[in-house]
Amino acid sequence: xxxxxxxxxxxxxxxxxxxxxxxxxxxxxxxxxxxxxxxxxxxxxxxxxxxxxxxxxxxxxxxxxxxxxxxxxxxxxxxxxxxxxxxxxxxxxxxxxxxxxxxxxxxxxxxxxxxxxxxxxxxxxxxxxxxxxxxxxxxxxxxxxxxxxxxxxxxxxxxxxxxxxxxxxxxxxxxxxxxxxxxxxxxxxxxxxxxxxxxxxxxxxxxxxxxxxxxxxxxxxxxxxxxxxxxxxxx
Amino acid sequence: xxxxxxxxxxxxxxxxxxxxxxxxxxxxxxxxxxxxxxxxxxxxxxxxxxxxxxxxxxxxxxxxxxxxxxxxxxxxxxxxxxxxxxxxxxxxxxxxxxxxxxxxxxxxxxxxxxxxxxxxxxxxxxxxxxxxxxxxxxxxxxxxxxxxxxxxxxxxxxxxxxxxxxxxxxxxxxxxxxxxxxxxxxxxxxxxxxxxxxxxxxxxxxxxx
Numbered sequence: 548x549x550x551x552x553x554x555x556x557x558x559x560x561x562x563x564x565x566x567x568x569x570x571x572x573x574x575x576x577x578x579x580x581x582x583x584x585x586x587x588x589x590x591x592x593x594x595x596x597x598x599x600x601x602x603x604x605x606x607x608x609x610x611x612x613x614x615x616x617x618x619x620x621x622x623x624x625x626x627x628x629x630x631x632x633x634x635x636x637x638x639x640x641x642x643x644x645x646x647x648x649x650x651x652x653x654x655x656x657x658x659x660x661x662x663x664x665x666x667x668x669x670x671x672x673x674x675x676x677x678x679x680x681x682x683x684x685x686x687x688x689x690x691x692x693x694x695x696x697x698x699x700x701x702x703x704x705x706x707x708x709x710x711x712x713x714x715x716x717x718x719x720x721x722x723x724x725x726x727x728x729x730x731x732x733x734x735x736x737x738x739x740x741x742x743x744x745x746x747x748x749x750x751x752x753x754x755x756x757x758x759x760x761x762x763x764x765x766x767x768x769x770x771x772x773x774x775x776x777x778x779x780x781x782x
Numbered sequence: 783x784x785x786x787x788x789x790x791x792x793x794x795x796x797x798x799x800x801x802x803x804x805x806x807x808x809x810x811x812x813x814x815x816x817x818x819x820x821x822x823x824x825x826x827x828x829x830x831x832x833x834x835x836x837x838x839x840x841x842x843x844x845x846x847x848x849x850x851x852x853x854x855x856x857x858x859x860x861x862x863x864x865x866x867x868x869x870x871x872x873x874x875x876x877x878x879x880x881x882x883x884x885x886x887x888x889x890x891x892x893x894x895x896x897x898x899x900x901x902x903x904x905x906x907x908x909x910x911x912x913x914x915x916x917x918x919x920x921x922x923x924x925x926x927x928x929x930x931x932x933x934x935x936x937x938x939x940x941x942x943x944x945x946x947x948x949x950x951x952x953x954x955x956x957x958x959x960x961x962x963x964x965x966x967x968x969x970x971x972x973x974x975x976x977x978x979x980x981x982x983x984x985x986x987x988x989x990x991x
């Protein structure tokens with residue numbers, strides 16, 4: 548065996564010893580050979596440097612935000628299982644519900660508040676004026692909002708999407724737990740009422756830009772609720 | 783506010799929320815979810831390496847938490863209790879999937895093959911060539927067993943005896959799997975760097991003919 552071969556073999560044996568002691572060294576055990584060998588062997592020094600880098604880079608990894616729809620699913624399941632016993636009522640409950648509904652949370656909260664404010668203001672009008680105003684003329688019970696008449700005031704694509712999603716939801720709802728179905732239904736019912744009321748104002752005052760905005764916002768909210776309902780996987 | 787005060791305030795607010803959640807208060811459930819969702823989801827994401835699975839498992843973990851919240855008596859910190867519950871949910875899922883459970887089977891670490899590497903292959907360090915995204919991607923590609931030990935030890939700060947308890951293996955087994963996981967990560971990161979360099983060279987080298 549040549550001198551070169553012997554020297555290579557000795558070096559490899561030292562590297563193998565390094566490999567054997569490395570896990571314990573990284574666990575903080577006293578293995579002086581590891582540091583000594585790393586100072587002499589550039590390849591083993593690279594291994595040690597890499598592993599220490601991986602270990603340090605893996606600490607304090609930033610936390611990741613989960614998708615907003617998660618809470619909607621969890622909440623619906625909790626409600627269906629009867630775990631939620633004390634529910635938030637009225638406006639705050641709905642604002643919170645929408646708040647977890649997706650990426651357009653701020654728009655939804657604003658839109659919901661705006662619609663409710665509009666309805667509230669109209670209800671505060673004197674009785675004589677209210678009698679003339681379509682919004683307060685009474686709301687028909689639980690039928691989908693008339694979509695056809697909204698075309699002029701709201702983006703036709705949005706209306707069509709909502710209509711398509713609603714058709715899909717009606718089919719999908721049959722497979723949902725009745726409690727969950729009821730929970731979504733209550734939300735949709737309330738939004739249909741808002742859409743109908745906003746639509747009435749728009750029909751009465753076609754140039755009222757604000758009313759159109761509220762109507763669009765109500766459709767957007769309905770789209771978000773339908774999207775959440777369609778994504779609800781029943782767990 | 784000092785970090786001690788923050789911890790005390792957090793624990794106090796957690797215990798108030800838990801008391802309300804035990805009575806079925808929706809707002810308390812929502813607040814507990816809000817307070818812990820990022821930590822739970824991140825843990826699920828790291829242990830599974832898959833966004834859809836992480837989402838499902840986060841949902842499952844919170845549902846289990848809220849179903850069992852009546853049994854929480856405050857003997858341990860709520861976050862520790864929750865953390866352990868999440869780890870169990872993820873491990874159950876991995877076991878059900880029947881994926882390659884490298885570290886979960888008890889083996890004698892002294893009988894295992896040592897981690898092999900080529901001597902004198904490349905003397906360039908990884909430093910400067912990896913970032914968190916690259917690393918997260920490489921962790922996501924580890925076999926589930928290696929990934930579980932790596933995430934629990936190097937990312938979540940569990941000790942080997944705790945991991946051994948969670949994964950139902952020996953401490954030696956946990957140590958050995960952790961080292962293998964780190965070596966596999968190194969291998970993947972170096973391979974990724976080489977691929978990147980090849981790609982770069984291809985783009986900068988003018989084509990002939």
